[in-house]
Amino acid sequence: MNRRPSSSGGARRVRCRCGRTVLRQLVGNRAALDVTADADQLTPAEAAALREPNRLDWCLRTTKAGLDLRWADCHRREAECTRPHVIDHQCTAPPAAAMPQGRRPRTTSVPEGQLTLG
Template identity: 45%
Template sequence: MTTRRASRKGSDDSLCPSCSAATLTQLVGDRAALKVTADLRPLTPEQQAAVRTPHRLIWCLVQASPHSPARLRWTGRIHPADCPHPHVTEHQCPPAEPSTLF
């Protein structure tokens, strides 16, 4: 069963239908928005460096108050190195186990 909680800001918390990982889907950006589905598991700086590719970005997960929805922000050149917010990456399902046929 998929749980969903949509907000006025265009975010949607849900579970991945394939692997059941907790994800957040949002349009990120003001002018040319990207539709991003991110894992909600925070990454250490070492994990961020390991998973970052040109096609898999790292996002800053900002929550202004306990009562407001979390928002994704891009971690570009001007992102502070000592940012206190959790950082997440775009969701990719883990590789499937090979199936065995009888």
Template identity: 40%
Template sequence: MSRRAADLGTPARCPACRAPVIRQWVGTVAALRITANLTPIDPAAEDQHRTPNQLTWCLTHPRTGPPQLRWRCWPRGTCTHPVVTEHTCPPQEPNTLF
């Protein structure tokens, strides 16, 4: 079964903080809707970025089409894909007096 074009990730900007992100369904049976940063992290620092509520993903670049998110390759040390994290907006400065 092939995926619809709308299901494939397209680079965009976060509507709240304007950071570059990719939003895509990852997986086939129990898929997750993921919004991830497009800026790769250092794979050696992956453990500092990953939490139970913020996973890390492989960002693959197929020959045709937009970049795609995949579950992390295992074992991690052999993976050559860029590693990205799920997106969370940075804390905003309060803009009200009260």
């Protein structure tokens, strides 16, 4: 009864448009982030070297339910983190606007920006 509710069921492996296997998960309990991270496991130092202002690294924990992404706040602690880390995915697929010839763009009956129930 005293357990914190998790925001998701953990990380799931999916394939990106560019063909790479990535991990997807909602990370956080209140205002969760929809994280898409490379599935390649790195050391905390390797992940920190790849970190940029808009590319975060995540601590990867293994639980009974499977893989779980957590905020990588372990780099602020004095002791070195021993868990693997992953880094936000940067997709190399062509933009969605570059559709193959012969396909029409999908149209909707509502103005752009309006949500539809479906």
